[in-house]
Amino acid sequence: MSPLSRRSFLGATLAAGAVAGLAAAGCSTGAPPVRSRPPARPLAIPPLAPSSTDAGGRRVFALTAAPGTSTFLDGLATPTWGYGGLPFGGPTLRVRRGEEVVVRVTNRLPETTTTHWHGMTLPARMDGGPHQPIAPGATWEASWRVDQPAATLWYHPHPHGATERHVHRGLSGLVLVVDDVPVALPDRYGVDDVPVVLTDRSFTRDGAFDEQHRNAVGLLGDTVLVNGTVAPYLDVRTTRVRLRVLNASPARSYRIGVGSPVTLVGTDGGLLPAPRVVDDVLLTPGERAEIVVDCTPGRRTVLRSRPDDLGAVNGVAAAAGGADAFDLLELRPAERLSPSPAVPAVLSREAPLAAPAEGSTVRRFVLSNNRINGLAMDTTRVDEVVPVGATETWEFTNRHTQPHNIHVHDARLQVLDGPAAGRAWKDTVAVAPGTTVRALVRVGPYADPEVPYMLHCHLLRHEDDGMMLQFLVVGPGQRPATTIAAGHDHG
Ligand code: C2O
Numbered sequence: 001m002s003p004l005s006r007r008s009f010l011g012a013t014l015a016a017g018a019v020a021g022l023a024a025a026g027c028s029t030g031a032p033p034v035r036s037r038p039p040a041r042p043l044a045i046p047p048l049a050p051s052s053t054d055a056g057g058r059r060v061f062a063l064t065a066a067p068g069t070s071t072f073l074d075g076l077a078t079p080t081w082g083y084g085g086l087p088f089g090g091p092t093l094r095v096r097r098g099e100e101v102v103v104r105v106t107n108r109l110p111e112t113t114t115t116h117w118h119g120m121t122l123p124a125r126m127d128g129g130p131h132q133p134i135a136p137g138a139t140w141e142a143s144w145r146v147d148q149p150a151a152t153l154w155y156h157p158h159p160h161g162a163t164e165r166h167v168h169r170g171l172s173g174l175v176l177v178v179d180d181v182p183v184a185l186p187d188r189y190g191v192d193d194v195p196v197v198l199t200d201r202s203f204t205r206d207g208a209f210d211e212q213h214r215n216a217v218g219l220l221g222d223t224v225l226v227n228g229t230v231a232p233y234l235d236v237r238t239t240r241v242r243l244r245v246l247n248a249s250p251a252r253s254y255r256i257g258v259g260s261p262v263t264l265v266g267t268d269g270g271l272l273p274a275p276r277v278v279d280d281v282l283l284t285p286g287e288r289a290e291i292v293v294d295c296t297p298g299r300r301t302v303l304r305s306r307p308d309d310l311g312a313v314n315g316v317a318a319a320a321g322g323a324d325a326f327d328l329l330e331l332r333p334a335e336r337l338s339p340s341p342a343v344p345a346v347l348s349r350e351a352p353l354a355a356p357a358e359g360s361t362v363r364r365f366v367l368s369n370n371r372i373n374g375l376a377m378d379t380t381r382v383d384e385v386v387p388v389g390a391t392e393t394w395e396f397t398n399r400h401t402q403p404h405n406i407h408v409h410d411a412r413l414q415v416l417d418g419p420a421a422g423r424a425w426k427d428t429v430a431v432a433p434g435t436t437v438r439a440l441v442r443v444g445p446y447a448d449p450e451v452p453y454m455l456h457c458h459l460l461r462h463e464d465d466g467m468m469l470q471f472l473v474v475g476p477g478q479r480p481a482t483t484i485a486a487g488h489d490h491g
């Protein structure tokens with residue numbers, strides 16, 4: 001069998017759900033192993049999105065989603081989709097806590113898309129989920145007041161059933177929330193405060209992204225793109241760099257580290273109360289970590305991904321890319337570095353979520369074969385109704401052999417037990433096979449009895465396959481809708 005037909009065969013087998021067969025097939029065949037390549041290109045830094053201020057003092061951004069052509073590998077042109085004039089990826093939106101922002105998203109793609117602000121606390125109508133479609137040629141306007149602590153968030157499409165494809169073609173960008181609480185962390189964008197957006201692709205012989213060879217985990221590639229750059233290096237001029245790492249991959253997880261301890265300063269939803277020295281950090285799709293890396297003059301350091309079984313057995317981890325070890329980014333410190341401030345002992349004074357009263361609602365979500373509580377996503381169904389501003393305990397149990405994760409829109413979470421427990425702010429949490437993750441979940445302050453938020457696995461193939469539920473956030477006295485008007489633009 002040629003390598004290609006062998007992969008097609010495995011892809012078909014896996015698509016049918018026969019993951020157990022992987023163990024027999026050998027561990028590297030479940031997903032194409034990532035190859036490390038010698039660092040060859042400077043890391044691309046997504047530009048900061050330009051904005052203007054309107055008469056009402058609102059900060060206005062315009063983003064267009066459009067097809068383009070990218071060159072990732074020498075001599076190969078790759079058809080891609082991007083935002084804001086970039087052929088792939090998107091500019092970084094930097095917004096301040098307290099300001100009103102407006103983002104006008106124009107769709108120049110050949111099909112309907114949406115733009116979701118992952119991790120943002122905002123009204124459901126502005127969330128950019130499956131209920132806020134943007135038809136080709138149309139412009140959708142999202143506006144909200146930014147009111148959450150400093151964090152690394154991101155934006156990406158969320159059209160029901162097509163999220164994986166839209167993201168895979170290249171649509172995703174960062175949103176940095178800046179607040180007024182001074183904290184002495186490196187903050188010069190692209191200099192010592194560096195976005196690191198990880199994603200992986202395989203290429204067909206003519207240079208296109210391979211959209212065909214997926215397994216039960218999803219689309220995994222043999223080539224890692226960091227901010228769209230293959231085999232990147234970064235010239236460093238300071239003794240410390242802050243890396244804002246986003247796992248924007250459709251399916252692959254990464255365990256990132258530099259071979260010596262790094263300082264973890266932030267997670268999905270903001271800064272930690274205090275820095276934590278760690279050997280590495282696991283990022284499943286959708287998760288973010290802010291780490292500070294100490295640099296020695298003239299000594300190169302490599303950010304790598306290490307193997308992680310993701311709690312799975314029998315080759316399932318390999319199918320999720322968990323057997324792979326590979327380089328992500330080489331840091332190249334200059335011979336002379338300017339000193340960076342030491343990482344402060346206190347990063348955030350934000351109070352942790354208070355435990356809900358004894359006897360208050362506990363919501364339970366059982367993850368199985370691409371279903372939650374046995375249900376497939378129905379865009380018209382109301383799955384949960386949550387009181388506005390509530391902090392509740394939610395339990396996620398993975399009864400499947402495969403790793404999944406859970407992302408909750410409009411919410412900030414703190415995990416109560418397991419390896420991720422603690423005061424880290426999360427919006428996406430890994431749930432290993434056979435485990436339960438309990439979290440305090442706080443939904444935002446916006447009530448809407450008609451338009452839901454989403455709760456889903458962020459392995460995009462699973463989400464597209466229906467591993468997603470909807471919840472309404474309602475105010476006192478509001479009567480929640482019993483069905484949702486699907487696919488209708490509520491804006
Ligand atoms: Cu990052 Cu519902 O998505």
Ligand code: CU
Pocket residue numbers: 116117118119407408409410
């Ligand atoms: Cu989200």
Ligand code: CU
Pocket residue numbers: 370403404405457458459462463467
């Ligand atoms: Cu999943």
